[in-house]
Amino acid sequence: MAGKNIKVLLVEDNPGDVFLLQEFLKEVTTVVDLMPVVRLSEALNYLEKEIFDVILLDLSLPDAQGLETFVITHNQAKATPIIVLTGIDDETLAIRAMQQGAQDYLLKGQVTGDLLVRSMRYAIERQRADNALRQSEERFRVALKNSPIFVYNQDMELRYTWVYNPADGLTVEEMLGKQDLDLISVEDAQHLLKIKSGVLTTGIGTREEVSITIKDTTRYYDLTIEPLRNELQEVVGVTCASIDISEQQAALRERKLAEEKIREQAALLDVTIDAICVRDLNNQIIFWNKGAETLFGWQATEAWGKNANELLFDEPSPEIEAALLQVISKGKWQGELTKLTKMGKEILVASRWSLVCDEQGKPKSILTVDTDITEKKLLEAQLFRAQRLESIGTLASGIAHDLNNILTPILAGAQLLPLKFPNLDERTRYLLEILEINAKRGADLVKQVLSFARGVEGKRITLQLRHLIVEVAKILKETFPRCIEVSTDVPQDLWMVSGDSTQLHQVLMNLCVNARDAMPSSGILSISAENLLIDENYARMNLEAKEGPYTVITVFDTGVGIPREILDRIFEPFFTTKDVGQGTGLGLSTVLGIIKSHGGFVSVYSEPGNGTSFKVYLPAVEGMETITPEELPPQRGHGELILVVDDEVAIQEITRTSLEAHNYKTLIASDGMEAIALYVQYRDKISAVLMDIMLPSLDGLTAIRTLLKINPQVRIIASSGLTSDSKLSAVAAIGVNTFLSKPYTVNELLLSLQKVLS
Numbered sequence: 001m002a003g004k005n006i007k008v009l010l011v012e013d014n015p016g017d018v019f020l021l022q023e024f025l026k027e028v029t030t031v032v033d034l035m036p037v038v039r040l041s042e043a044l045n046y047l048e049k050e051i052f053d054v055i056l057l058d059l060s061l062p063d064a065q066g067l068e069t070f071v072i073t074h075n076q077a078k079a080t081p082i083i084v085l086t087g088i089d090d091e092t093l094a095i096r097a098m099q100q101g102a103q104d105y106l107l108k109g110q111v112t113g114d115l116l117v118r119s120m121r122y123a124i125e126r127q128r129a130d131n132a133l134r135q136s137e138e139r140f141r142v143a144l145k146n147s148p149i150f151v152y153n154q155d156m157e158l159r160y161t162w163v164y165n166p167a168d169g170l171t172v173e174e175m176l177g178k179q180d181l182d183l184i185s186v187e188d189a190q191h192l193l194k195i196k197s198g199v200l201t202t203g204i205g206t207r208e209e210v211s212i213t214i215k216d217t218t219r220y221y222d223l224t225i226e227p228l229r230n231e232l233q234e235v236v237g238v239t240c241a242s243i244d245i246s247e248q249q250a251a252l253r254e255r256k257l258a259e260e261k262i263r264e265q266a267a268l269l270d271v272t273i274d275a276i277c278v279r280d281l282n283n284q285i286i287f288w289n290k291g292a293e294t295l296f297g298w299q300a301t302e303a304w305g306k307n308a309n310e311l312l313f314d315e316p317s318p319e320i321e322a323a324l325l326q327v328i329s330k331g332k333w334q335g336e337l338t339k340l341t342k343m344g345k346e347i348l349v350a351s352r353w354s355l356v357c358d359e360q361g362k363p364k365s366i367l368t369v370d371t372d373i374t375e376k377k378l379l380e381a382q383l384f385r386a387q388r389l390e391s392i393g394t395l396a397s398g399i400a401h402d403l404n405n406i407l408t409p410i411l412a413g414a415q416l417l418p419l420k421f422p423n424l425d426e427r428t429r430y431l432l433e434i435l436e437i438n439a440k441r442g443a444d445l446v447k448q449v450l451s452f453a454r455g456v457e458g459k460r461i462t463l464q465l466r467h468l469i470v471e472v473a474k475i476l477k478e479t480f481p482r483c484i485e486v487s488t489d490v491p492q493d494l495w496m497v498s499g500d501s502t503q504l505h506q507v508l509m510n511l512c513v514n515a516r517d518a519m520p521s522s523g524i525l526s527i528s529a530e531n532l533l534i535d536e537n538y539a540r541m542n543l544e545a546k547e548g549p550y551t552v553i554t555v556f557d558t559g560v561g562i563p564r565e566i567l568d569r570i571f572e573p574f575f576t577t578k579d580v581g582q583g584t585g586l587g588l589s590t591v592l593g594i595i596k597s598h599g600g601f602v603s604v605y606s607e608p609g610n611g612t613s614f615k616v617y618l619p620a621v622e623g624m625e626t627i628t629p630e631e632l633p634p635q636r637g638h639g640e641l642i643l644v645v646d647d648e649v650a651i652q653e654i655t656r657t658s659l660e661a662h663n664y665k666t667l668i669a670s671d672g673m674e675a676i677a678l679y680v681q682y683r684d685k686i687s688a689v690l691m692d693i694m695l696p697s698l699d700g701l702t703a704i705r706t707l708l709k710i711n712p713q714v715r716i717i718a719s720s721g722l723t724s725d726s727k728l729s730a731v732a733a734i735g736v737n738t739f740l741s742k743p744y745t746v747n748e749l750l751l752s753l754q755k756v757l758s
Contacts, residue, residue, distance in 0.1 A: 009052040010036040011043045024113035040064040070097040081127035150242040169214040220249040275370040297342030327353040404721025404742035409654035411439040483522035495620035510587040511555040518559025526556045544601035549620035556613045562606040635750040637664035640687035645675040672698030688715040715756040
């Protein structure tokens with residue numbers, strides 16, 4: 001009513017009271033349209049023609065007196081609020097009018113403008129609320145009369161006190177005054193008792209679905225229970241409304257079963273890792289499962305309605321067209337396809353297409369099931385490569401003995417010739433040095449192949465990397481194209497490391513060869529080294545690092561660099577960016593494996609177009625550099641007789657020459673039988689036996705066992721060009737602790753003899 005004029009019918013026969021009321025209303029801000037009348041009959045005439053917001057009624061009028069005045073007026077305008085105007089002496093009469101339906105009463109002489117307006121507003125609002133309540137009650141009564149709702153009240157003992165529209169099988173007369181236990185099964189009654197008692201105790205209503213069995217018939221109800229209160233708001237019982245939902249429950253159960261079946265089928269489609277897609281005959285996607293989301297990256301909402309070819313293929317291909325024609329004509333197709341993910345990555349899938357038809361047998365869609373076989377194909381390729389490597393390893397093992405037998409006289413000859421001819425010119429000495437270096441390199445190459453193919457462990461010694469870097473740089477300058485400038489920067493105080501020189505040589509060569517390949521035209525290849533003390537903070541930032549001293553080798557090139565997208569994959573076995581036949585993808589994985597086995601780690605930094613820098617971190621150690629046999633001075637004998645057993649004539653001759661040049665005497669045997677015969681003949685003169693374990697007629701191991709039976713104290717050096725773990729174990733098992741790998745240098749031979757003779 002705020003801001004709206006109040007239209008008032010004033011029924012008052014006293015002009016003074018009318019005047020006062022008019023004056024009071026002038027003092028207020030609310031606009032009141034006052035229509036004064038003197039007689040009740042006039043008021044009734046106005047009420048027939050017009051609608052008023054409120055009636056101000058004096059009960060003492062010329063044509064009506066007392067309570068009858070109010071009753072007549074109220075009957076004429078039941079929807080209009082009435083405020084009774086009365087004197088002090090008539091207050092009792094005004095109260096009786098209130099009891100009959102008046103909204104308020106005001107005492108003449110005590111009225112103000114504000115009080116009058118406030119009273120009229122309250123009266124109007126209360127009347128509206130009463131009208132709304134009556135309308136609501138009427139609607140409820142009509143609705144209840146025409147609805148299947150079972151409504152009832154129960155007292156504090158839960159006896160039925162009022163029942164409307166009772167449930168099937170019961171009548172109002174049967175229910176009044178009784179409890180649930182008197183009407184339904186004990187189980188159902190106890191369940192209802194628990195629910196209703198809770199409402200009586202807490203005063204809070206509830207709603208539940210219940211089942212009730214009456215006369216062997218079970219029905220389901222939606223039951224609402226509210227507390228029933230008196231005028232003092234005390235709980236005096238419950239009022240309940242019950243709706244029969246048996247048919248809905250049956251339909252709901254059927255729907256739940258159907259939904260459960262659908263959920264199970266959908267779950268099966270989503271649980272599978274296969275990508276399942278359904279597209280209509282216009283190639284529009286209409287189903288896309290979780291597997292498809294995971295495999296291709298597109299969410300179902302993104303894929304629905306899209307053209308499958310545009311979404312999953314870079315461009316149309318004859319293969320796709322052929323597959324589509326076959327699935328339309330024959331109902332199915334399967335094969336391998338390359339598809340694109342949301343990120344543009346190509347993946348290889350095993351794809352199965354099936355034609356889906358409607359009830360009339362007409363084609364309506366195509367079901368596609370894709371299985372990601374990208375990793376499988378990669379693994380197969382790696383397996384084939386591994387099998388090829390295994391074949392290489394087997395081949396290498398087979399030829400290692402013969403190849404080392406070939407290298408042994410070459411290596412020994414290159415070392416003996418300068419001793420035999422001390423006056424050789426500088427050029428000849430240089431050629432012999434190259435011959436010796438390359439023979440050693442060939443021997444190391446055989447070891448590397450066997451190490452990679454069969455996992456043979458190298459020998460760890462304390463070594464100075466400066467010498468290794470200088471040696472590698474020398475090889476690079478001699479073998480790399482002249483357009484590549486090779487430089488080194490190694491401090492004199494570089495810390496020592498513990499490692500296998502052959503394996504670390506392989507690491508440097510692999511990194512340098514990669515650097516060369518990255519500079520096809522020209523460039524700079526730099527090898528540097530430095531000492532680095534890694535602290536706790538550095539170790540926290542690099543999980544592979546540990547606190548302590550490290551020697552760091554940096555191999556830097558000014559080549560094409562490595563693209564950022566493949567930088568994380570360069571150490572993966574078999575990963576290569578080179579053309580087929582140009583690389584195996586094993587170089588960097590071998591580098592990483594060797595460095596990790598040495599307790600170190602590798603880091604790489606590269607910028608496309610600006611070159612690449614590999615840093616190799618190796619734990620530094622204290623101590624002096626271990627002197628290798630090649631670096632020790634030759635050891636001369638004292639005329640001892642050595643039995644040399646080898647089936648290679650070249651090795652026999654070079655070994656005889658080497659030993660005799662260093663004051664030893666020799667006996668030569670070509671197989672195990674001859675060795676045993678010679679030993680039996682010269683047992684007291686032979687100081688040591690150099691035995692090749694791979695011999696014809698009688699193998700070396702059997703010959704060694706026989707010699708040990710003849711003389712348990714015999715000194716034996718076992719020798720072979722194939723240093724497998726099984727061979728070494730077999731030699732150690734029969735009591736021989738000195739093993740000489742072919743090809744061997746003169747120094748290695750002399751040191752081995754010194755070891756067993758001492």
